[in-house]
Amino acid sequence: MPFKDHRDFIETLKKTGDLIEVTKEVDWDIEAGAIGRRMYEMGGPSIWFKKVKDYPEGYTLYNGSLGTWRRVAISLGLPPETPVREIYRIYEERLEKPVAPIILEKKKAPCKENILFDDQVDLYRFPAPMIHEGDGGRYIGTWDLVVTKDPEMGWTNWGMYRFMVHNKRWLAGWPQPTSQLAYQLKKYYLPRNQPMPVALVIGADPIAHMVATAPLRLGEDEANFTGALRKKPIELVKCETSDLFVPAHSEIVIEGEIPMDQIVPDGPFGEYPGYRSGTMAEGVGFRVKAITYRNNPILTMIALGVPIDDSSIAASLTAGIAMKRGLQHRGIPVADVFVPPEGVTHLIYVTVKKGGSQVTKEVLEYFTARRVMVSKVIVLDEDVDIFDSGQVLHAFATKCHPGRGIWVEHYEGRANSLTPCYSPKERARLKGASVAFDTTWPPEWPQEIVPIKASFKTIYSKEIQEKINQNWKSYGFK
Amino acid sequence: MKKEYQTFVRQFKDLKGGKQNLFIKDLTPGPRKYDTRYVKAEIFRDPGKIKNGDILRIRSESGVLLPQPWGIKILEELPESVPGQPWEDVFKAVEKNENLKP
Numbered sequence: 232m233p234f235k236d237h238r239d240f241i242e243t244l245k246k247t248g249d250l251i252e253v254t255k256e257v258d259w260d261i262e263a264g265a266i267g268r269r270m271y272e273m274g275g276p277s278i279w280f281k282k283v284k285d286y287p288e289g290y291t292l293y294n295g296s297l298g299t300w301r302r303v304a305i306s307l308g309l310p311p312e313t314p315v316r317e318i319y320r321i322y323e324e325r326l327e328k329p330v331a332p333i334i335l336e337k338k339k340a341p342c343k344e345n346i347l348f349d350d351q352v353d354l355y356r357f358p359a360p361m362i363h364e365g366d367g368g369r370y371i372g373t374w375d376l377v378v379t380k381d382p383e384m385g386w387t388n389w390g391m392y393r394f395m396v397h398n399k400r401w402l403a404g405w406p407q408p409t410s411q412l413a414y415q416l417k418k419y420y421l422p423r424n425q426p427m428p429v430a431l432v433i434g435a436d437p438i439a440h441m442v443a444t445a446p447l448r449l450g451e452d453e454a455n456f457t458g459a460l461r462k463k464p465i466e467l468v469k470c471e472t473s474d475l476f477v478p479a480h481s482e483i484v485i486e487g488e489i490p491m492d493q494i495v496p497d498g499p500f501g502e503y504p505g506y507r508s509g510t511m512a513e514g515v516g517f518r519v520k521a522i523t524y525r526n527n528p529i530l531t532m533i534a535l536g537v538p539i540d541d542s543s544i545a546a547s548l549t550a551g552i553a554m555k556r557g558l559q560h561r562g563i564p565v566a567d568v569f570v571p572p573e574g575v576t577h578l579i580y581v582t583v584k585k586g587g588s589q590v591t592k593e594v595l596e597y598f599t600a601r602r603v604m605v606s607k608v609i610v611l612d613e614d615v616d617i618f619d620s621g622q623v624l625h626a627f628a629t630k631c632h633p634g635r636g637i638w639v640e641h642y643e644g645r646a647n648s649l650t651p652c653y654s655p656k657e658r659a660r661l662k663g664a665s666v667a668f669d670t671t672w673p674p675e676w677p678q679e680i681v682p683i684k685a686s687f688k689t690i691y692s693k694e695i696q697e698k699i700n701q702n703w704k705s706y707g708f709k
Numbered sequence: 710m711k712k713e714y715q716t717f718v719r720q721f722k723d724l725k726g727g728k729q730n731l732f733i734k735d736l737t738p739g740p741r742k743y744d745t746r747y748v749k750a751e752i753f754r755d756p757g758k759i760k761n762g763d764i765l766r767i768r769s770e771s772g773v774l775l776p777q778p779w780g781i782k783i784l785e786e787l788p789e790s791v792p793g794q795p796w797e798d799v800f801k802a803v804e805k806n807e808n809l810k811p
Contacts, residue, residue: 260742285739361742361743363772365768365771365773365774367717396744397745400789401789403745408799408800413795416795421795490790493791494791494793494797495745495789499717499770499771507772511770513793516795655719659798
């Protein structure tokens, strides 16, 4: 059975040992973020801070919903020990059957238990954390889900974008200029000089947040894929101040609009690539019109930083499968794609059924065609297990020709401005480059000259392998 | 008791004293810490040189803290947001790039 909401998920994590409840008072100002960060770096459980300084009982913070593969497996209803390869396979399989959401009446929606309008709105009612020392502000939106809509086609986009508290009635954010939110804003709202309705959702079913990180194609609704992964429709409810729909069991929903003629500063912020890299900007202003929330609201957060954390794990899965679909759509003979969380979606492994420089160039073209979030792609033959970075490193070290196996593409206007190696000037112009490493054997080489991998399974005959395996214990080995 | 505020600049060399409009974060402890205000203010390299002034802590675009704080005297409260379009500079760069395409 899928989880009804984040609270339901928490109950399961308690049983599996993947959650620690902290009852000692913790400061929302740096302390909660620092604890969360340390725990990620120890590979530990998620943390529920039950008593937060300056805030009344019942206003709590929760860090690390899907910060390990174990918790991702649990969120999908799988055994916690499910291997990553299997999680990828099941995710991909379930995506094939989208399930449309169902609409709940407002009176049945838990996220409407409390409603604040206009002058009642005060973002400081919630313990938005100051996550890192030196950040530009208190990021209430990290493990969030931001809902916007294409007013002509009716397509609703969910994205995970950072938003910080500017003052009691405004948020400041910085969705990437190449994001789907930016696409909708630029295409529909800027030309009409119309404010863009927006809802920031905190603490929904963890799968909904994970899907919000997925680079789906334009026009695809994340709600349908959330239903696919849950194998059951997600329940949505209409907002109070717009025709947007949000997950009905969310902890907190902040409703408002992005004006086209007013901005507020955002950042800097320690971001998902693992650095705070000068992403201070004249950000997107989010004028809050209403807040709806559950009794005893749980504010979910990510103490973002170096991998592995919720962001790098969720994006590994969602981006990996989206990339595989995209490559297949282009007719590239892709076998598999893995996004190692340590590579924070900057480094991608792709295996192909047929390699060579032409295929490598086609792979690079796919990754640089539109918005470019990826800077390094290793293209490998399909005998390499790409879920084993040791095998990838070995293949890269030995098979990628330093003189003719490296392909670079430069571009401007569509680079990932959060990539730390870009200079401030490059970031401002979205200027960057991507590289593909051809780590495949040239297809024109005759079979008899292709080097044989000297591993037990590849350089010995089946007969020898069977003999060794059968006699293994007789040699005195355990 | 002097109040403490914080502001951000791209690089420390961009800092100039004198009257200017700037966004500041109120560092007063409590649930409203880091509240943002847009103000007209006079800022001073030496906080001791200003009567009835407050402390202004300064961080760079990467969040690096300038070791020595400046002084600030708030002259006027300004509206909470400023005129502008989301990603204005970036979209201009993108459009320029698109126009170069054949």
